[in-house]
Amino acid sequence: MASVPSSTTVKASNSTGSYALAFALVTSLFFLWAFVHNLEPILIPHLKKACQLTDLQSSLIDSAVYLGYFIMALPAGFVMKKYGYQRGIIIGLIMYAVGAFLFVPAADTRLYTFFLGALFIIASGCAFLETAANPYVTVLGNPETATTRLNFSQSFNGLGAFLAPVLGGKFILSGIEHSEAELAAMSPEALDSYLQYEASQVKLPYLIIGIVVVAVAVLFMLIKLPSISESQQKTKSSIQSALRHRHLKWGVIAQFFYIGAQVCVTSFFIRFAKFTSDIPEKDAAEWLGWAMLFFMIGRFVGTYLTRFISANKLLTIYSLISAFLLFIAMTVDSEIAVWAIFAVPFFESIMFATIFSLGIDKLGEDTELGSSLLVMAIAGGALFPVLMGYISDQSNIKIAYIVPLLCFFVVAYFGWKGYQPEVQTNSAD
Known part of the structure; x- marks a missing residue:
């Protein structure tokens, strides 16, 4: 899923900076949010096992993510207008990384609400990234090639959507699928050990995701990007x-x-x-x-x-x-x-x-x-x-x-x- 730029005119200023480097960094955001979103179909069956959930309970993973987007869409836009796109992107990346790191204590406690809270924070961060990335890409270069740049960047969205289930299936899903009868036959100690093993499978992948996102955030902090501004159109809408x-x-x-x-x-x-x-x-x-x-x-x-x-x-x-x-x-x-x-x-x-x-x-x-x-x-x-x-x-x-x-x-x-x-x-x- 990718948000779409609004009709408000967005233009680049004459500030110095490398458009090529800025474009590469902003394009990486398309991959990052697509990758984490397409891990959700992996998390639903995985946390269903690890936290012993019903299908209804496991579906709340999607609810946490999309409510995060819905609630944070307008605040993200407000932050961009007040503080600029670069700061908004950094805020989004920090929230994304914090949510990813919270998967470690969530796995240790096996509290499903903890996982949902972490996903909500990740989604809130991604709302900031999506609000900024599409209009930013359109101004980083020749206006005549804006559509081409946007389509190229969104192709990395598709790459993230493809890789996430494949890598998530390999590194998160254990492949151990016990029947209800087999689980019922386990001793309390054996069951607890198994469930903890399943929950812990998410720790390393999300720790790596968090580290990568922090690295990207640091790059956005260290590199001065071309500033962009939105024309303020007064309407009675x-x-x-x-x-x-x-x-x-x-x-x-x-x-x-x-x-x-x-x-x-x-x-x-x-x-x-x-x-x-x-x-x-x-x-x-x-x-x-x-x-x-x-x-x-x-x-x-x-x-x-x-x-x-x-x-x-x-x-x-x-x-x-x-x-x-x-x-x-x-x-x-x-x-x-x-x-x-x-x-x-x-x-x-x-x-x-x-x-x-x-x-x-x-x-x-x-x-x-x-x-x-x-x-x-x-x-x-x-x-x-x-x-x-x-x-x-x-x-x-x-x-x-x-x-x-x-x-x-x-x-x-x-x-x-x-x-x-x-x-x-x-x-x-």
Whole structure:
């Protein structure tokens, strides 16, 4: 996931500094936040074991992360405007590193709330990084190549999304998967030893992540980056004014449901693979890594297809294909079910950006506020995994995939009719 620059004009000053070095440092941020976010599907089955959680409880990992984004989005923007992008980035990196280091005492205590708090802090830091990185990249060089630079930087987002499940599966997941009967047969001492071993698996990876992030923060402290400033445009826009645009209102709804669907699909993938096809957790993590690689490839394919198919139609088609794949996953008992979910990220690849661009189309002075509302709609990632976890606990993980399936129908409606610009008026206007 990557935030999108607002419509506010951003320009570089004439201050000295190496644009190439600045670009490299800022681009590293895209990798850092993508990497840590795509460890969440690894943490969900892992902490479910280590802390003996239900599916509902394990889904709170997503809630902690996306609530962190939702709560910190506006404060991050305020800090950037008041203190500048470089200081905002440093604050974000420090929060990110602190959250990563807190995984060590969290593992020692095996307190699930401790883990959730650490994840919330990491997500809060990433909210600062995403708020700064996209507009910063666009001004670090020739304005004519701004889009090319942004696309290049966002490719590192895809690299992080691919590597995180692969490395997380290798270094966090132990591969030890005891049945409930086997756990019940253990002595209290043996059970405690096993659970502590599982919890401790996260300590070294997150310690390394924290050290790397601190190193990046130090570089941002030592190197003077080109300063950038935002033009201050006075508008009369308000939330009420912005939501008079029917297509923006539907865009926010569609984004809310899409992010919920995206998080649900990947967060429970390892659990689903084990339940339906008895695929070991380490192997399932590798599957997920490749699925995220196809997510990245799907962005390029989708961009190419929009030359021949309108964006709203492609969004509708991709949403319906995703829903159909999830229907197959829910109704087939063989490994085909796993392959069906494996294919979904490819079709999800264009959805965030397409919903965003259609949602802010023809908003005029409401564009900047509309952009903020569409980004804040990522709060869907905090709600729908919890609902999915509850359904799984009451039935099973296959049935629980009804949640993202229905979410994709909402996205499909937006691409079919909801995207059409129309200003709603009332008698008070």
